[in-house]
Amino acid sequence: MSVAASVGSGQLEHDVIPCDLEARATWPWRGTVPALISESSCVVVVSPLISLMRDQCIKINYTVGQGKRRVATFLGSAQVDREEESRVLRGEYQLVYVSPEKMMSEGFLVGLREMAARGALS
Numbered sequence: 001m002s003v004a005a006s007v008g009s010g011q012l013e014h015d016v017i018p019c020d021l022e023a024r025a026t027w028p029w030r031g032t033v034p035a036l037i038s039e040s041s042c043v044v045v046v047s048p049l050i051s052l053m054r055d056q057c058i059k060i061n062y063t064v065g066q067g068k069r070r071v072a073t074f075l076g077s078a079q080v081d082r083e084e085e086s087r088v089l090r091g092e093y094q095l096v097y098v099s100p101e102k103m104m105s106e107g108f109l110v111g112l113r114e115m116a117a118r119g120a121l122s
Helices: 003-009 027-037 050-062 084-089 106-117
Strands: 044-045 073-074 095-098
Touching: 003 044, 050 073, 050 095, 073 084
Parallel strands: 044 095, 073 095
Antiparallel strands: none
């Protein structure tokens, strides 16, 4: 079953996509499509590529958000807005790109568990 079909049927819990040279051209969209289909919850994409995460957020917010609203953000060493993590954990975004270091931080993991418990995490 495709990722989009899995999300549409409510069966997708997670999708692991390797980030290697062959997959690099397609992997960001594998996280983006489920997030945009599932408007009521958040999809988290883990990536070590900070510049790519930032670029994806800019493009998605400009196209999907029509430049008027932010539907995507990233958390990692390049994030300068210290309140962004709080907004993520409140469920304000459909799509969140996260660095591996941020993903493994205990506080963030606790927040994700709380989001999952209230149904705000895809």
